[in-house]
Amino acid sequence: MNARGAIAGLALIPFLLAGCSREARQLASDQPQTAPSGPADPRTARYAANFYQVSQGGRYFTWYGCGDCHGRLARGAANLANGSRHAVEALYTAIAAGQSGAHSDYAARVPAEQIWQMAAYLHDLSRHEPARNRRNALDQQGEPQGNRWQGPLQ
Amino acid sequence: MSPDERERLHAVWADRPGLLGFLGTVDHKRIAARYIVTVVGLLFLSGMLAIDMRLQLSQPDMRRMGPQQYNEAFALHGSTMLFLISVPVMEAMALWLVPLMLGARNMAFPRLAAFSYWLYLGGVLMLWLPHALGITPDLGWFEYPPLSGPAYSPGHRADIWAQMITFTEVAALAASVNVVATILKMRPPGMTLARMPFFLWAMLVASLMTIFALPAIMLATSMLIADRLVSTQFFAPAAGGDVLLFQHMFWFFGHPEVYIIFVPAVGFVSSIVETFSRRTLFGHVPMVLSILAIGVLAFGLWVHHMFAVGLPRLGNDFYTAASMAIALPAGLQMFCWIATMWSGRPRFATPLLWVIGFIATFVIGGLSGVMTASAPLDLQLTDTYFVVAHLHYVLIGGALFPLFGAFCYWYPKATGRMMSERWGVVAFILIVGGFNLGFFPMHVLGLEGMPRRIYTYGPDMGWGTLNLVATIGSAIAMLGGIVLTGNALISLWRGKPAGADPWGAPTLEWAARSPPPQHNFEEVPVVTSIAPLWRHGDLPVMTGLATDRREVLVTSVIDAVPQYRHHSVGPSLWPFVAALATSGMFVASIFTPWAVVWGAIPIGVALVLWFWPRRPRSATGPLARR
Ligand code: HEM
Ligand SMILES: [Cu+2]
Numbered sequence: 001m002n003a004r005g006a007i008a009g010l011a012l013i014p015f016l017l018a019g020c021s022r023e024a025r026q027l028a029s030d031q032p033q034t035a036p037s038g039p040a041d042p043r044t045a046r047y048a049a050n051f052y053q054v055s056q057g058g059r060y061f062t063w064y065g066c067g068d069c070h071g072r073l074a075r076g077a078a079n080l081a082n083g084s085r086h087a088v089e090a091l092y093t094a095i096a097a098g099q100s101g102a103h104s105d106y107a108a109r110v111p112a113e114q115i116w117q118m119a120a121y122l123h124d125l126s127r128h129e130p131a132r133n134r135r136n137a138l139d140q141q142g143e144p145q146g147n148r149w150q151g152p153l154q
Numbered sequence: 155m156s157p158d159e160r161e162r163l164h165a166v167w168a169d170r171p172g173l174l175g176f177l178g179t180v181d182h183k184r185i186a187a188r189y190i191v192t193v194v195g196l197l198f199l200s201g202m203l204a205i206d207m208r209l210q211l212s213q214p215d216m217r218r219m220g221p222q223q224y225n226e227a228f229a230l231h232g233s234t235m236l237f238l239i240s241v242p243v244m245e246a247m248a249l250w251l252v253p254l255m256l257g258a259r260n261m262a263f264p265r266l267a268a269f270s271y272w273l274y275l276g277g278v279l280m281l282w283l284p285h286a287l288g289i290t291p292d293l294g295w296f297e298y299p300p301l302s303g304p305a306y307s308p309g310h311r312a313d314i315w316a317q318m319i320t321f322t323e324v325a326a327l328a329a330s331v332n333v334v335a336t337i338l339k340m341r342p343p344g345m346t347l348a349r350m351p352f353f354l355w356a357m358l359v360a361s362l363m364t365i366f367a368l369p370a371i372m373l374a375t376s377m378l379i380a381d382r383l384v385s386t387q388f389f390a391p392a393a394g395g396d397v398l399l400f401q402h403m404f405w406f407f408g409h410p411e412v413y414i415i416f417v418p419a420v421g422f423v424s425s426i427v428e429t430f431s432r433r434t435l436f437g438h439v440p441m442v443l444s445i446l447a448i449g450v451l452a453f454g455l456w457v458h459h460m461f462a463v464g465l466p467r468l469g470n471d472f473y474t475a476a477s478m479a480i481a482l483p484a485g486l487q488m489f490c491w492i493a494t495m496w497s498g499r500p501r502f503a504t505p506l507l508w509v510i511g512f513i514a515t516f517v518i519g520g521l522s523g524v525m526t527a528s529a530p531l532d533l534q535l536t537d538t539y540f541v542v543a544h545l546h547y548v549l550i551g552g553a554l555f556p557l558f559g560a561f562c563y564w565y566p567k568a569t570g571r572m573m574s575e576r577w578g579v580v581a582f583i584l585i586v587g588g589f590n591l592g593f594f595p596m597h598v599l600g601l602e603g604m605p606r607r608i609y610t611y612g613p614d615m616g617w618g619t620l621n622l623v624a625t626i627g628s629a630i631a632m633l634g635g636i637v638l639t640g641n642a643l644i645s646l647w648r649g650k651p652a653g654a655d656p657w658g659a660p661t662l663e664w665a666a667r668s669p670p671p672q673h674n675f676e677e678v679p680v681v682t683s684i685a686p687l688w689r690h691g692d693l694p695v696m697t698g699l700a701t702d703r704r705e706v707l708v709t710s711v712i713d714a715v716p717q718y719r720h721h722s723v724g725p726s727l728w729p730f731v732a733a734l735a736t737s738g739m740f741v742a743s744i745f746t747p748w749a750v751v752w753g754a755i756p757i758g759v760a761l762v763l764w765f766w767p768r769r770p771r772s773a774t775g776p777l778a779r780r
Contacts, residue, residue, distance in 0.1 A: 023289045023309045025222055051309035059305075132304065135385035139305035141392040153392060 021045075025052045031113040035096060036089035044088045047120040057121025058136065060114045065146015069102070073125070073133060080122050091119035155676050155701070163701040167259070167673035169725055178725035180264035181672050182249050185271050187568070189246030192278060193239050194639065199282070200234040201632055203227050208592075212625035214613040224609030225292040230285060232295030233315060237322045238281065240553055241364075241411065242274055244418040245329040247560060248357045250568070252333055254663035254670060255354060257342040257679040259699075259706050260722050262335035265729045265764065270328035272733030277321030280741065284314050291315035294607065296404055297378075299389035299397050304382045313382060313744035316375035320740055323368045330361035337361075340706060341714040342662070343696055344681035351661050351684065352428075352435055355442050356421025359449040363414050366453065371407035374400050384747050398463060405456035412548065413452040417445060419556035420487060423509050426556075426563050427491050429659040430506040431498025434685050437490040444483035451480045461532045470529040477527035484520065488513065503657070504578035508559030511586040515551025519544060522597065537607075540600025546593045555586070558638065565642065566656045570668040571649030577641040584634025592627025595620040660685030665693055678707050681714075728764035735760045 024046075032043055047053045061067065067074070074080035086094075095115050096107035106115070142153035155163075169175040169184070179185065207227050210219045219227065249267055253260055261267050284290065291311045293302055302312040337358045341350065377388040378400065387393040389400055428435050435441060457465065457473040491513065500506060522544040526532045535541060565573050604617050611617055655664040664687055666674050677695035679686065686693060696716070699705045704722040709715055739753025 023311065025292070025309075055305070055308035129385075131385045135381070135387070135390065136305040138387065138390040138392045139300050139303050 022049055022051055024050060031111075032116055033112050035107070035112065035115075036092050039087060039089060041089060043116065047116050048088050048123055050120065053117050053120045054124045055121075055136075056114075057117035057119070057124075058133075059140065059143065060110075060118050061121055062137070062140060063144040063146070064110065064118075065148070066118070068146050068148070072137065073130060074122065080125070082126050086123065088116075088119045088123050091122050092116065095119060095122075155697075159701045160676065163673055163676065164671065166702060166704055167671075169672070174727065175725065177730045178268075178727045180260065180268050180723065180725050180729075182253055182261045182264065182267055183568075183670065183672075185267050186246045186250035188271050189242055189249065189274065192275065193243045193246065196234055196239050196278065197635070198639075200231050200239065201635060203231040203234075205628060205632055207231065208625040208628045210609065211611075211621050213622065214611055214615065214618050216610055219609055221609045222292065225294075225607070226285075226290040228607055229291045229294050229297075229315070230281070233281060233291065233318065235549070236295055236411070237319060238274075238278055240415045240549065241326055242322065242329075243557060244360065244415060244553075245270070245326060245333070245364075247418060247422070247557075248333045248361065249329060251564065251663060252336050252354065252357060253340070254567075254666055254674055255351060255661055256336065256340055256345070257662045257665070257675050257681075258336065258340045259673045259675065259704070261332050262340055262706075263332045264723055265726055266328050266332050268726075269729035269733050270325045270332070272730050273321055273328070273736060274325035276733060276737035276740070277318050277325060280314060280318040280321055280737075284310075289314065291318075296408065298404075299378060299381065299400050302378060302382075303389055304385070307382075310744060313379055316379050317740050317744050319375045320372055321737070323372045324736070326364055327368055330364040333357055333361040334365070338711050339708050341709050342679050342681050342707070343709060343714055343716050345714045347712050347714075349681055349684045352424040352438060352441055352445075353421040353661070356417050356424070356445055359445050360414050360417040360421075363410050363417065363449050363452065367407045367410035367414065370403045374403035374407075379744060383744065398460075401460055401463065402456070405459045406453070408459060409456040410452045413448055415549070415553045417448065419512075419553045420445060422556040422560035422563070423491060423512060425659075425661065426505045426509050426559050427494050428685075429563070429657050430503060430509075431495050431500045432658070433494065433498040434660070434688075435490065436493040436497060437486075438684065441487060441490050444486045447483040448480060451476065451483070455480060458527050458529075458532070461529045462536045474527055474529050478524060481520065481524060488517070503562075504573070504575055504582060505559045505563035505657075507579065507582050508555050508562065511582065512551060512555040512559065515547055515555060515586070515590070518594075519547030519551050522547060535600060537605055538600035539596040539604045539606055542606050543593050543596035543600060546589075546596075550589055550593075558582075558585070561642070563657070564663075565645070566649075566652035567663060567666075567668050567670070569646055569649070570652050571645050572652050572656060573641050573645040573649060577637060581634045581638035581641060584637060585631050586634075588627050588630030588632070588634055590627070592624050592629075592631055595624050595627075599624075655687065660688045662686060662693075726764065728760055732757065732760035732764055 026046070036044060061074075062072075070080055080091075092115055095103070095110075095118055098104045098106065167181075169179045169181060206219070207224065210216050210224060249261065249270075252258075281291070289309070289311060291297065291314055293307065293312060293315070297307075297312055297315055300306055302316075337350075337354050377386070380386040381389050387395045389395050389397050391397060424435055424441065455473060455477050457469060458477045461470055461473075491509070502510075522540065526535055526541065526544055562573055562578055565571075599617055599620050602615075602617065604611065604615070652668045654666065654668055656668075657664075662679055662681070663670075665679060677697055678699060680694040680696050682694070683689040696707075699707060699719060704724055705719045706722045708717050708720045710717055735753070735756040739749055739757060742749030742753055
């Protein structure tokens with residue numbers, strides 16, 4: 001019985017470790033300065049599905065006012081809500097250069113790390129509950145909201 | 155008592171051998187010892203974290219830790235020290251000592267005590283297992299929203315912290331209820347409230363405070379988890395919630411908490427002072443009144459932790475005045491102890507040395523407390539190293555030093571051996587000296603403006619030298635801690651045999667054998683004075699408790715008149731299983747709200763089986779025939 005318990009415990013470890021990389025939180029050091037080099041870019045794994053990076057991506061999505069055209073849940077223009085169908089590096093390119101020239105200069109205006117984070121966010125978005133998205137937006141109401149920002153909460 | 159009966163008594167109270175006996179025991183001494191061993195292990199881990207942080211700060215621009223690691227280090231250190239060490243260790247001391255001091259055979263609710271430990275252990279694992287996997291709460295020992303809310307703390311770090319609180323607080327409530335019931339209903343005949351030793355008053359007050367304070371924080375952290383898990387809006391101002399609500403509820407618990415830690419320490423100090431001054435406590439009645447006053451006043455001060463958040467000025471004034479007021483009963487106690495020692499014939503053995511270390515250190519902590527309690531000054535000092543210095547002076551000086559004293563004082567009772575006095579003095583000097591060397595400079599650093607919770611600082615700030623001194627002091631104190639633990643371990647084998655009452659102490663626990671047998675006392679002692687062992691060479695006893703089943707005596711609340719013989723429950727695995735089921739529910743409920751629903755089922759089953767009636771009547775009486 002104990003042996004079975006041990007095996008069950010061992011079987012849990014990969015899940016736990018996967019959980020850990022989702023929880024990892026890298027600050028400041030080694031921020032990416034460059035776009036993904038391709039599907040095999042090792043940085044992809046560090047961004048995709050990482051709680052912190054995804055959350056930061058959501059934040060910048062609001063700050064830069066992406067929702068103005070794409071909708072808060074990204075169901076508007078170009079329907080991004082199913083980002084998980086796209087690879088992170090494809091999303092990166094789409095944000096940095098735009099598909100139809102709507103934001104062809106973003107690569108020059110937005111730091112690479114933040115584009116990485118927004119790409120991770122869009123990749124993850126289809127898995128978010130709308131209620132949670134709304135709740136986050138409530139907490140973030142005092143933060144920049146693209147062109148519509150009214151200043152900090154009173 | 156005939157040898158025959160004595161043997162039967164032994165057999166009735168004995169634990170089963172082996173794993174089942176280990177998991178099922180309801181012996182309050184074994185349970186308390188588990189608590190204490192766990193606490194010592196955690197003190198070591200959390201102390202290593204502290205040393206790690208001190209190394210990082212010993213010089214400007216150190217790079218051995220990054221900001222994230224530092225955040226995790228102080229969050230883990232602070233949370234462990236307060237929630238997993240300071241509060242539980244005081245409960246553990248109560249679990250161990252209260253029945254012995256009452257001449258009783260066990261706690262009022264033996265299985266609840268076992269449940270309390272297992273749940274506490276769950277809380278320890280809740281915080282430290284994820285840490286081993288690299289998921290550590292990183293927001294300090296109080297995690298305010300919105301920083302800890304869903305938008306700023308993605309992932310489960312904040313949930314782990316919040317749920318660790320739920321674990322430890324349920325455990326603490328279980329222990330406190332037990333202590334209160336035991337003190338009020340299981341005193342030996344003759345031990346009226348007026349003849350109750352001061353230590354028991356302290357434990358009674360601390361336990362009542364726990365019962366009133368802890369629900370506030372459990373509610374706060376549960377609301378935080380709800381905000382994070384099911385998107386409630388308790389702490390979302392944009393939707394009509396209020397972030398300050400969390401701070402109020404946290405500190406409504408948080409300030410009493412420091413007294414929940416300190417009041418038992420007052421009890422230790424009083425016991426030690428009494429024994430080693432060889433006279434009863436000077437001013438017993440004022441002491442009791444002052445501890446009751448502290449118990450009440452402590453609930454009216456919490457806002458002094460929130461002076462900087464911008465509450466109305468009048469409120470700040472009120473809480474400044476209230477905070478100063480609590481210095482009066484605390485000061486009165488100091489004078490009573492000093493008067494006891496002055497008018498007695500003090501013998502400076504290690505426990506009393508710790509008391510003196512406590513008085514000196516705690517007075518400094520109290521003075522810096524009066525400073526930070528003053529709202530205008532606090533605006534300058536808050537979130538600087540001044541506060542770090544203050545909180546360590548009161549927590550280490552005010553709670554750990556008395557605890558070390560208590561440890562040295564009751565060690566012979568618990569183990570039957572004396573600790574080495576020589577090494578005891580060495581540890582005392584290293585710890586008290588190292589501590590003061592390590593933490594006094596932090597007052598100055600704080601006044602110079604060094605903020606708390608920073609992972610490094612530039613060379614041009616000029617804080618390098620004092621920080622280096624602080625690190626050296628901490629290392630010396632840590633060394634002293636190792637000497638103290640080493641002394642305790644080695645004395646287990648090498649110590650001189652202690653005998654029942656090595657210090658010539660007055661209270662009932664010293665009438666039991668050292669170490670006490672599982673049933674503590676053969677007969678129930680009868681008490682005629684506040685210092686029973688000083689009054690009688692040979693303690694009068696009451697006979698009549700059964701020797702062939704577990705029985706304890708229940709007495710009236712005020713006059714301790716015997717009321718009835720109560721059947722005390724025996725070992726059981728169900729508290730362990732119930733704690734396991736509760737832990738499963740707690741852990742799962744940071745991932746899905748449905749855990750609360752489905753998790754309630756195993757808990758319910760475990761509790762039903764735990765409380766399954768075993769009275770003889772239920773098998774033979776009218777109920778059985780049906
Ligand atoms: C030699 C022993 C100890 C050393 C060297 C030490 C050192 C430290 C250090 C370096 C910090 C971080 C300060 C900052 O950056 O803000 C800290 C914080 C703290 N310590 Fe200790 N500590 C010790 C023992 C204790 C004990 C025994 C307790 C409680 C019983 C305690 C409670 C705390 C608390 C509550 C915090 C605040 C954590 C936070 O900011 O959230 N410490 N300590
Ligand atoms: Cu306070």
